Amino acid sequence: MSGFSVTLPSGRVWIPKFVQAIDQNKCIGCGRCFKVCGRDVLAMIGLDEEGLPVEEGEDYEKQVMAIVHPENCVGCEACAKICPKKCYTHAPA
Ligand code: SF4
Ligand code: SF4
Structure with a gap:
């Protein structure tokens, strides 16, 4: 198998898909994604x-x-x- 994968204790193989982009035209700033991410990846910003x-x-x-x-x-x-507006793009490593 090519790319980065993880073999779980069950023996199943999991292929993580990493965050690539957020479509800020679609984002309504609800903050749901921020609440579920435990890895300090995201932050709310202001746009002019x-x-x-x-x-x-x-x-x-x-x-x-x-x-x-x-x-x-x-x-x-x-x-x-969790995103209600389908703002996210993810991809394997
Ligand atoms: S919730 Fe956080 S750690 Fe999980 S894919 Fe999204 S940004 Fe990455
Ligand atoms: S869950 Fe989606 S709509 Fe809500 S803040 Fe995150 S990216 Fe924006």
């Missing part, structure tokens, strides 16, 4: 009228989820499963 990130503490037009520490992702896909 043009859809560009604002500095922390500045006024924003809209709040959306962002991938701030992709290196922490373990590929569990819990964020994608």
